[in-house]
Amino acid sequence: MKTCKVISVSCLIFSTSICGCQIDTLNARATQPSVAAAQEPENSTGVQLASITSASAKTLLITLSKDSKPKPIQTRSGPGGLEVDLVRAGITGKILTVELLYRNPTSAYTRNVEMPIQQVSYIDDATAKRYGVLKDESGQYLASPLGKRDKTIVDLGNFSSVEKSKVAWFKFPAPPAGTKTISINIPDVGPYDGISVRP
Known part of the structure; x- marks a missing residue:
């Protein structure tokens, strides 16, 4: 051998x-x-x-x-005992992108988490004007993950294991140049108030 x-x-x-x-x-x-x-x-x-x-x-x-993992800007309570981190609220050109991280900190099973996109919005703290999620040329919301059957909802599915996490994001029209902070409203999640969007 x-x-x-x-x-x-x-x-x-x-x-x-x-x-x-x-x-x-x-x-x-x-x-x-x-x-x-x-x-x-x-x-x-x-x-x-x-x-x-x-x-x-x-x-x-x-x-x-x-x-190397980004620290959340703010964390709020979500549906079924989930915790929801706001991990990004940034402006690129004329678009504001909001990114959320849904986490299950317990071993409890949480059934399908979904939200109507028309209820997702942010408020310009300087003017109290409300902005909704943008749509593309075909009329589809610029958000993810969209429901497989109903494209007017964000569908995150089930949360069945400890620390399982899923990302959702939304694109909005950017606030006016003078706006320094906004408040973000997500269904079944505590509001994110006073979020800085400009240096």
């Missing part, structure tokens, strides 16, 4: 093991000094990656992944 020699090559964080059929190629690379390792590059957190051992790599990556 042919014995397959195994070598390990470390590259910053990760270790790679391969069979001896490619030893010559790897030995040639391994004997050359690593410019990246010598410079000890830093990531956005300021941690020197070259000094991190493979044993701590997994923990670091998990931490970075968690930190």
Whole structure:
């Protein structure tokens, strides 16, 4: 039986093991000094990656992944014990986009969550004027996820497991240039008041 020699090559964080059929190629690379390792590059957190051992790599990556998630602007109670995060309210050109994250923080089963889009709106805090969700040229609402049968509702389906989350978004006409804050109204969710939409 042919014995397959195994070598390990470390590259910053990760270790790679391969069979001896490619030893010559790897030995040639391994004997050359690593410019990246010598410079000890830093990531956005300021941690020197070259000094991190493979044993701590997994923990670091998990931490970075968690930190990269956007923090909610505001969180409100939703239907069936759900929590609803407002994660985005931003203006691009003449359009305001609102993004919500529905979360199930318990093990309780929540039946189908849906809402009539015509009841979704925001209010310009400066003028008290109400704005509804935009429609495209065909008359379909610019929102998601739309119901499969009824395109006038947003249908998030069931929430059957702990921490299961789903995203819903809506596009509105942007408020006037002088508007600094708005209040967003979503059916069966507490209002998001005083949301800043401009620097």
